[in-house]
Amino acid sequence: MKKGLNFRTIESQKEYYDTYDDALKLLSAPFVEKYVATSFGDSHVICCGNEENPPLVLLHAASCGSLIWYKNIPFWSTRFCVYAIDLIGESSKSVLTRKMKTTQDNAQWLDETLAGLGLDQVFLCGLSIGGWNAANYAGFYPQKVKKLILLSPVQTFAKMHPSFFMKIMKMGFNPTRENVENYIGWGSEKEEPLPDSIIKLFTISVMNMNSNASFPKWLKKNHLLQVNMPVLVMMGENEFAFSVDRATKRAESTISHLELDVVAEASHLLCASKPDEINRRMVEFLLK
DSSP states (O other): OOOOTTSSOHHHHHHHHHHHHHHGGGOOSOOEEEEEEETTEEEEEEEESOTTSOEEEEEOOTTTOGGGGTTTHHHHTTTSEEEEEOOTTSSSSSEEOSOOOSHHHHHHHHHHHHHHTTOSSEEEEEETHHHHHHHHHHHHOGGGEEEEEEESOTTTSSOOOHHHHHHHHHHHHSOOHHHHHHHTTOOOTTSOOOOHHHHHHHHHHHHTOOTTSOOOOOOOHHHHTTOOSOEEEEEETTOOSSOHHHHHHHHHHHOSSEEEEEETTOOSOHHHHSHHHHHHHHHHHHHO
């Protein structure tokens, strides 16, 4: 195992990989894992679906890896070829060997990953920090994104609440299921408990964050104005990381081809909070 800059120690990296591999059992559809070499390290990708179908690229939220899509990938893979890419600046199975210092670096890493997969133009979907990565990429390479979906995107249309960082610290000092669920805004009695392997991925990630992690910088208005493809933005009614009202206003003022939904009784991790609704709405948006 090659040590990545995105982990403090090789031991924590191995523990994360073992937990990730256990969480792969949550996927109820056939898949393959691939590594793609880039100038920033090796990108880990879960591939699922017929390669003749349109490519749908997924970018996950912080601290959980691509397995947070466990309720979505099997459904989407019947209509698309799904590529769930592990963010290389996060604790994940991607192996960071060169630190990303700018927003251009983030976009370049993703562009090199897509090129390595043989993808020229894609449907792109990101969740939370993955949403930031998706919007950032679409601003640099708009010609390569057919349609863009942003689920609870942080640092994109509204800045994160200070209380969010306090929750991260609390989880890092005391990584219990309760603190993880508090950190991600979980806990509605209408939301199913997250699997133990997903909870463990969160705890390992937060306890092993380091200075090489890629914190999302605030996206400037001029950058968002370059995002000229059809865009679907979805946010939960119970969003905790940022103001939905502020995000709505900025999205409406910067995105020219926008559809925006606020999902009732949903929290930050929309794809796991309301999977059936997210699955249906995304397919509707992408195929019309």
